[in-house]
């Protein structure tokens with residue numbers, strides 16, 4: 001089993017535990033017999049979704065690295081999670097924890113979550129969120145300065161502004177990723193309507209003001225609408 005710890009420790013140091021140890025989907029060979037069939041399915045989904053995501057990415061972007069790599073976090077205690085990041089060469093990386101893989105019911109759900117994460121990259125969400133944080137920090141900082149606040153208060157205002165900047169677009173970005181994720185799932189050969197049933201089992205953030213994810217009903221609506229546009233109604 002090839003371990004990618006040093007590379008990942010480097011690329012993820014800023015946002016995730018530097019001790020993350022992960023392998024590529026093709027190299028993931030769990031020892032537990034009940035995980036082996038799941039691992040084969042995961043590898044298969046990874047290959048199909050990466051290919052479809054690359055095609056969509058090349059079609060919709062210019063000068064963007066569309067060469068997706070899917071990794072499995074080998075920490076058995078890591079909570080159910082999937083996320084997208086970039087390595088030091090700007091290559092898009094999608095990471096699934098094993099609990100996340102175990103929490104899916106079928107290949108369509110795996111494909112849907114993976115398609116959603118790939119969509120975040122195609123839509124340039126990491127850079128756009130960084131810009132939103134910067135804009136929010138600047139505008140709150142300027143306001144504090146104009147009010148004659150001291151340096152510490154200006155800094156506190158900038159931190160709050162960065163947070164507000166990120167939060168104000170977080171839900172919109174999730175819905176955008178659900179929309180393109182539906183298309184990528186479909187083009188990978190999976191059913192986004194079956195895949196999106198995953199939402200029914202995760203906690204609904206509801207309508208809280210500061211929720212980073214939209215209410216599940218809104219996400220399901222986006223998937224239904226996008227799938228219908230592709231001719232998928234069941």
Ligand SMILES: [Zn+2]
Pocket residue numbers: 116117120174177
């Ligand atoms: Zn997302």
